[in-house]
Amino acid sequence: MFRIAVxxxxxxxxxxxxxxQPVPVTAELPPLPAGAKPFxxxxxxxxxxxxxxxxxxxxxxxxxxxxxxxxxVATGPGAVAVALLRPVVTPRTEVEARRYGFxxxxxxxxxxxxxxxxxxxxxxxxCEQSARAQLGDPREVGAxxxxxxxxxxxxxxxxxxxxxxxxxxxxxRLSACLAGRGYALPAxxxxxxxxxxxxYGIIRGHHDPVPTPARSPGGVEIRPAIPARAYRPSQAEVVxxxxxxxxxxxxxxxxxxxxxxRAIEQEIVERHVAEFHGLNxxxxxxxxxxxxxxxxR
Numbered sequence: 001m002f003r004i005a006v007x008x009x010x011x012x013x014x015x016x017x018x019x020x021q022p023v024p025v026t027a028e029l030p031p032l033p034a035g036a037k038p039f040x041x042x043x044x045x046x047x048x049x050x051x052x053x054x055x056x057x058x059x060x061x062x063x064x065x066x067x068x069x070x071x072x073v074a075t076g077p078g079a080v081a082v083a084l085l086r087p088v089v090t091p092r093t094e095v096e097a098r099r100y101g102f103x104x105x106x107x108x109x110x111x112x113x114x115x116x117x118x119x120x121x122x123x124x125x126x127c128e129q130s131a132r133a134q135l136g137d138p139r140e141v142g143a144x145x146x147x148x149x150x151x152x153x154x155x156x157x158x159x160x161x162x163x164x165x166x167x168x169x170x171x172x173r174l175s176a177c178l179a180g181r182g183y184a185l186p187a188x189x190x191x192x193x194x195x196x197x198x199x200y201g202i203i204r205g206h207h208d209p210v211p212t213p214a215r216s217p218g219g220v221e222i223r224p225a226i227p228a229r230a231y232r233p234s235q236a237e238v239v240x241x242x243x244x245x246x247x248x249x250x251x252x253x254x255x256x257x258x259x260x261x262r263a264i265e266q267e268i269v270e271r272h273v274a275e276f277h278g279l280n281x282x283x284x285x286x287x288x289x290x291x292x293x294x295x296x297r
Contacts, residue, residue: 027277029269038265039155041276044081046287047148050135051077053290054145056297057131065123069220073111081152088163089257092248097241101233102197106207109226117219134293135286148283151275158268166260167193170253177247183240202240205233 030041059071090104091097132138167174171191178184183200185191197204208229233241248254269276 027273029273029276030280037262038269039084041269041280042081042084042152042155043148043280043283043287044084044152046283047080047145047152048077049287050141050145050283050290051080053135053294054131054141056294057134058127060297061127061130062124065127067115067120067123069113069222073113073222073225075110075225079107080149081156083156084152088159088261089167089248089254091241091245092254094242094245097245098238099233100231101205101237101241103205103207103231103233103237105231106229108228111225112223114221114223115219116221135289141286144279144282144286147275148279151272151279154272154275155268158271159264162260162264162268163257164193166256167253170251170256173251174247174253177251178243181243181247183243197237197240200240202236203234205231205237207231 032038032041055074055077059074062068063071091100091102129138132141135141168191171193175185175191178200185199189199192199210226210229
């Protein structure tokens with residue numbers, strides 16, 4: 001029901017998490033700058049730098065092999081680990097409730113090249129290896145990117161579980177408050193922190209539609225970029241979102257989320273101390289190599 005900062009549909013959704021490694025006795029968390037939040041230990045900018053270099057090298061290779069369209073439409077890699085930057089629960093204010101209900105704008109999508117040339121896939125595989133080889137050992141580069149992405153996913157997943165627990169603890173108080181505002185659950189139903197708006201009979205809104213591009217009969221099709229799209233909450237969703245925000249304040253739910261935020265993040269990063277200890281120096285070094293490769297081009 002409430003939008004949790006995870007890559008999901010509905011109330012809660014959990015992204016894939018890699019196998020957790022045993023914690024070495026000597027493992028320590030990297031130092032955290034004064035005033036920074038524990039999740040800032042995740043080197044999101046470094047991972048983004050690696051993805052950027054990989055895309056540039058990959059599309060340059062394709063262009064040199066006779067496939068320039070991918071480079072022409074590439075605007076950069078998608079943002080990585082964005083769920084780490086979002087509030088854990090929304091809406092939190094009446095302004096947000098009126099504007100978005102329980103939704104959010106859809107991110108822009110860059111143009112896409114769709115090919116029907118079977119020979120392209122062999123070239124693409126070779127270019128993928130070539131791009132990674134300029135950053136290091138191709139297999140190690142790919143494995144490090146995957147493992148660090150899994151770490152980011154694990155942080156989001158673990159936080160979602162803790163937020164779910166807090167919502168569940170406040171479920172009785174929240175339900176009573178919402179019932180007092182005209183939103184009683186059906187007889188026999190109890191508050192479900194993982195449920196969607198349908199448990200209160202609310203129909204959600206929608207995003208602005210995406211235009212359907214014309215199909216190309218040839219061997220290559222360039223689908224145009226899709227700009228960011230507004231979310232249009234239903235009127236019933238907005239009214240319920242306002243009730244939720246007011247109840248979140250009056251029950252102390254929002255205050256508890258704010259009080260617990262840092263402790264939750266600290267507990268989670270300590271649970272992943274082995275990954276941070278082993279992977280952070282490597283992703284930092286790989287990002288530095290990626291920056292050097294791009295600078296020398």
